[in-house]
Structure formats: structure tokens, C-alpha cells
Amino acid sequence: MFRAKWLLWGVPVAGAVGLGVGVDQWLSAAGEAKQDLKPATTLPITRVVLFNSGVGYFSRSGEVEGEARVDLTFPESDVNDLLKSMVLEDFGNGRISAVSYDSREPIARTLSSFAINLNNNPTFAGIIGQLRGERIEVAVSATAANQPGKLNGTIVGVEKQKVPAGAQTIDAEVLNMWCAEGMRAIKMADIQSLRFSNPVIESEFRRALEVLALSHDSQKKAVQLHFAGEGKRKVQVGYVIDAPIWKTSYRLLMNEKEKPYLQGWAMVENPTDEDWSTVKMALVSGRPISFKMDLYNPLYINRPTVEPELFASLRPVTYSGGFKSNHNGPVDGPPGESAKFDEAKPGGMGGKGFGARWGAMPKGAAAPVPLSLAEADHKNDGRYAKDTAADLARRLNTGTVGNAATAGALGDFFQYTIDHPVTLVRQKSALLPIVGKEIEGTRVSIYNAGVQAKHPLLGLRLKNTSGAHLNQGPITVFEGSTYAGDTRVLDVQPNEERLLSYAIDLGTEVDPKAGAGKQKITSVKAVKGIVTTTTKVTEETTYKAINRSQTDRALLIEHPNRTSQQFKLVDTDKPAEDTPEVLRFQIQVKAGETKSHTIKEERDDVSTIALTNGAEDQIRYFVALNEISASLKQKLNEALKIKGTWDHTARELNQVNADLQRFTTDQDRIRKNLRETPKESEVYATYLKKLSDQEKEIDALTAKQKGLVADEFQARKKYEDYLANISD
Secondary structure (H helix, E strand, O other): HHHOOOOOOOOOOOOOOOOOOOOHHHHHHHHHHHHHHHEEOOEEEEEEEOOOOEEEEEEEEEEOOOEEEEEEEEEEHHHHHHHHHEEEEOOOOOEEEEEEEEEOOHHHHHOOOOOHHHHHHOOHHHHHHHHOOOEEEEEEOOOOOOOOEEEEEEEEEEEEEEEEEOOOOEEEEEEEEEOOOEEEEEEHHHHHEEEOHHHHHHHHHHHHHHHHHOOOOOEEEEEEEEEEOOOEEEEEEEEEOOOOOEEEEEEEEEEEEEEEEEEEEEEEEOOOOOOOOEEEEEEOOOEEEEOOOOOOOHHHHHOOOOOOOOOOOOOOOEEOOOOOOOOOOOOOOOOOOOOOOOOOOOOOOOOOHHHHHHHHOOOOOOOOOOOHHHHHHOOOOOOOOOOOEEEEEEEOOOHHOOOOOOOOOOOEEEEEOOOOOOEOOEEEEEEEEEEEOEEEEEEEEEEEEOOOOOOEEEEEEEEEOOOOOEEEEEEEEEOOEEEEEEEEOOOOOOOOOEEEEEEOOOOOOEEEEEOOOOEEEEEEEEEEEEEEEEEEEEEEEEEEEEOOOOOEEEEEEEEEHHHHHHEEEEEOOOOOOOOEEEEEEEEOOOOOOOEEEEEEEEEEEEEEEEEEOHHHHHHHHHOOOOOOOHHHHHHHHHHHHHHHHHHHHHHHHHHHHHHHHHHHHHHHHHHHHHHHOOOOOHHHHHHHHHHHHHHHHHHHHHHHHHHHHHHHHHHHHHHHHHHHHOOO
């Protein structure tokens, strides 16, 4: 049976030839390569944990015996996640030997690296021709040229010969072998089977065929897990890869005489190419931080070149940071020293820690970094455990990782453990029941003018008494056996209350009316010339509700929450509930009743004005206010008096400047007339006298201007200084 498993080609018709792999003989002859030719062990998926963050934890487990190999295939897009998260465990007296995976080399290059190149679909003769000089064993059929039996010899080569075929001759391929009795020529058509005596060639041929088999899907990569040990024992592999998020949908059944009944379903998908058969499934309502990192492609970094020093024998030393760790000294010590690990402590390289599952590590080897998520599937008796998500997170803190993550640090998780094993074939989806309980709920009508201006919405004030975290999703509401509407709920913690609305309440109408509003100045204060005015702004809104239905209504009025705008409620009952967006006021409206509810809000508007030399109008405005204090009013009146003195001086200065400007213009006119008038005329003498008199007046005005400029500056400065120091 084992030999048949590795048979490459059979003999379906007469004349056909085949190549058989002599596994049994090879196993008896080969020692070191024995592990590679043992059949791969199958590890089915036994546990699936799906998260809301687009990843899933998959666990495979089974029994192996002795030296074992497990073959897995993954889409290339999952390899990075696999390398980042895969955990291997051997729960017996075994160890993890190695994990190998396909590189990104082209298939042709990979095939050409084997002793037998299977590129370009080689023929039987083409394969034999690559192995000239190798010993083989062939089984031949009975013909006129030879007796049936087995021949042992060495491949010399393959040639074509002319052989008769009826009335003509045809070219036939002939295998030339060097046997004990000498050279033998065997027609390829007479060969029934052929096996290689060299176990290395057998291994190379098998591995090349495996590469060909896996290359049928170019997007899949092979991963091989090797376990070393003795006897039968349980092994397990767990990993985190991309997975569709699981979703929820609910049905809410309401009845007048009974509590609302909530039924919840989880929608899970199996997007893999493998059937899930009786797997233990858990659905975690939480969003752990998850990222991708390129670990698949080879990465190279630039390394510094260190010039050797005379008599120096130490390598460059780097030191760890100031955080507490297992290393108290340099990361790299002198040559010849390797990193030491405490083998007596749990999580070290020996003893009862995680390292015991990896087996003994050679001196100087790097310590594995275990991620113990897979331990959630194992107890001392080898059975699976229904651990909570918190337990899974807690187990990540074991081994050499330390407290890299703690339960609750990434948010509060809640896990739904499916009570019965789940079977889901590949590329299929399923609905799994997760909630089915009565919950507490009160019927309400919810009015929000921004949602529906005229009518409130029929709703329910739901309290999550199911004992489970309710994941966000749609809810279909039924009144008895009648469809009542749809709604949607966000994540709801246990015992948390949440409003749901599912239909328009046509029997109730609400009319909101905004009042005129009031503004009143409440205080005026001055500090160092800055006057602060506080104005109280009052606004009110009246909601008039009429209930035309035949049943009483508990009406919830959602009023905008304007706390961020500094509004606060006054002369109004406290809301039944407040959220960052709205304040909810509840009133009872009986059947056929009309009721009004007024919401009054106020806030203080504060404005500031700096008193400057141009703020006379503001000063007069403040003086006229009744809310201003007597002392501040007196100070502001004094400022007006000082301002009046400054204004008087400024007016005099402006008058002098105007007179000087008038005299300057008149003198220009007189000088122009003098140039045009004969000196002997009487008018000329008149002009000269007038010009002389004006010069005397200009001198007097200039002196007065100088004094007024100084007086105006002092008056302005006095006024500005006074304003800048007004405080009350």
C-alpha cells in the first residue's frame, strides 16, 4: 500500500511504461533521509476563534508517532501573518524539529535545483538521461529479446534505434545499462517499472514532485512542520491570519403581556479551501490591535565596517536600555560567550517552562519567542478548554515574552463559545445562535425634530439583561406575529440601557415653538482700562404634544444638548437622560390628551472693550447703564472731563493751525501781486505794509502753536493714562 501511494504512473494499456519509487527498499537503506519520505500527518482544524478586527485564530491538533511531518498550504497573502503568530506545541516527550516554507523563487528555478530537473515536462527517457551513472533496478516484460525478471545495473545512456514494425521500421528508445554480465540494451517499451538504488536520488525526485504538485495553485505556499520524538503524542499548531469579521443580527419579539424576547444570530464564514468538521468555535467581541509586517521577503540592512585595532580582541559592544529585563549587561559579550538563560525558571530554555516543549536548545542558539495563544486549547489531560478571551490574553503573558500585553489593555473582550461543534464546508457561511433570552424593556415614543419634524418614533428603552455583550448589528422587531420595523443597535454592555426606534408613531404629534428670547446685562466691571460686560441670554422652547391614539404614551423629547455652548437649564425639570448630543425629557401623555413641556436655558455672554482715546462713545454708553456701579460711573465721568480738557486744547491748536495756513496762503497771493505791480504805484506800498503786518501775526501764532502742541500732548497723555488705570 505504501509503495502504491507513491506510484507516479501505472500501466493502463499494453506497451505503456511507468516509473515506480522504491520507498520500502529505500527506507531500509536510508537512515538520515528516512523522515522526509514518511507520509505526512494530517492535522485538521479543531478550534476557530473569530474576532471583530479582521483576524481569526485557528488551531490544528492531532496525534503523531515518532518522527513526523505535517504539510500545510496557505495563500501567499497569509504567510506574513503565519510567520508572525504561529505557535507549535508537542505535548509528549518530543520537540519541534523545524518549520520550512516555500520561498518566492520561480517554480522553474526551484525545480532546476533538484538532482532531477522536471522542468518542461520531461519524458521517461529524458528523466533517465539526466541520471547517467546512477544504479537502478528495472523490471522488464517477457519478449523474444529477453526473459521476464529484474535487472540491476548502472545507467549508461538512452539512444534511439531502428526497429521493425510490420512492413516498415520505426525509431524506438533503448536504455543502455551496465550490468554484472556486461552491457545490456533494453527497449523502453519493455520496461514495466524502474527504481533508483540511491536514496538521495529517491528523495530529490519525491521533493521535486511535491513542488510540482503545490505549484498547481501559484497563489498557495507550502509549509512543513517537523516533529521529533518517540511514541504517540499529541501535537498542536495555532496561528492568526486574515478572516472575515463575524457579524450579528437580532430578532426582537414584543408582546403586551410578556417581556421582550431577544434572539441573536452570529454570521460566520469559511473562506478557506478546507472544510471545518466538528470544530470548537468561539466568537470574540473585541478589537485587539492587529497589524501586518513583511517577514516573508528577505530583508537586508547596511552593516558598519569596523576597522581592527592593534591588540584588540573584543567585538563592538551594544547595551540594552534602562528598562528592567533578563539581561543585566551587554547584549553582545566577548567572543565565545553565549547568552545565558535561567533553565530553572518557568519560561526558560529547560525545566518545566515553555522551553521544554521546544526541546533542548544547543548552546548559543537563539531562544524561541513563544506566543502561548494555543495553550488555550490544551489542558493537562490533552483535552480542549472553553477559555474566555481574557484567559487567552492572560496566556500570552507566559514564557519569555513577559507582560507584553495584559487582559483588558486592548479593550473589554466578551466571548461567545458555541456549545456544540460546528461543521462548515469551505466557501460557505452559516448562522449560529448566540442569544435567546427575555430582556427588560419599556415602550416609549421618541421625538427629535432633526429626525422627524412632526411625529415621534415608536421605540423601546431596552436594558441588556441577557448577561452577554450584544455586538452591534441590525434588529428586526415583531409585534406578536406581525413585522413592526427594523432598527440598529451599537455595542451594548451587560445591564446597559439603550434606546431603540423602529417605526413612526402616527398617533402622536409634537409641535416645537421657540420663544422670543431675552438678553439682560447683569454686570459691568473695569480692570486696567478694560471694561467687561456680562449679558445673560435666556432662550426657551415649548414642545406641544397631542396623543390621538387609543393608548397612553411615554414621550421622550430629545432636546439639543448645548452644554458646549455654555447653556444651562433653568426653571426646568432635570432630563431623564443626557447624552453628549441630546437631553431627553420624559412626559406622560394619556390617550386623547394634549400636553406642553417648556425647556428654558440661559447662558452668560461676556464681552470686553479696551478704553482708548477713541472710546468716548463707549464711555457714554457705560455711564448710561443702570447696572454700572456708582464708583465706576464717577470714574468714567471724570474721564469724560479730562477728555473735554484735551478736546478744548486740541480745538485751540486746530484753530491756530488753520490761521497759520490762512496767512501762508494770503502771503503767497501778496508776493505774486508784488511781482506784477510797479514799485512806484500806491498799491505796491499797501501790499508791502500788509505783508509786514502779517509777519508779525504769524510770529505770534507760531509761538502760540508751540505752546498748544505741548499742552495738547500733555492733555492726551493724561487722558490715556487715566483710562489705562480705571478699575472697579
